[in-house]
Amino acid sequence: MVQTSNFSKSGKDPLAIAISRSSPSWYMGRIFPPLYPPEDLLEGYRSGVISQEEYTRRYNLEVLAKLDQYDVIDMIEDDAILICWCSSEKFCHRQLVASWLEEALDIQVFEVGSKPKTKKTTRFRHRDIHMSQTTLCVH
């Protein structure tokens, strides 16, 4: 199961793989440059020149569209935790990677520590029981 997280939560996890252009000096884990955001895109977003929508569009086009989900899964292995700096509430390219993997591979990519985004489970409800005469207990 592929998961997403950030350095502060999962940087010491042996399954962590950084997909951000930089990492904390203490980070000794693996990195995966193919998913790094292009530098100009990152700078543009940081300085406010590029909106979240534009960032999403360009990251999809310039990074994800050039990769194949199956190849990526082969390289990172399917128990990887893809990490970046951003906190889980913030917009982050790891969310784009997560949906991109989810779409093609029919898997769910969870953020570490968050509740699984499973489809709402319908609570079991007793249906009105219609019993025919023959099934009624007559003791």
Ligand SMILES: [Zn+2]
């Ligand atoms: Zn991020």
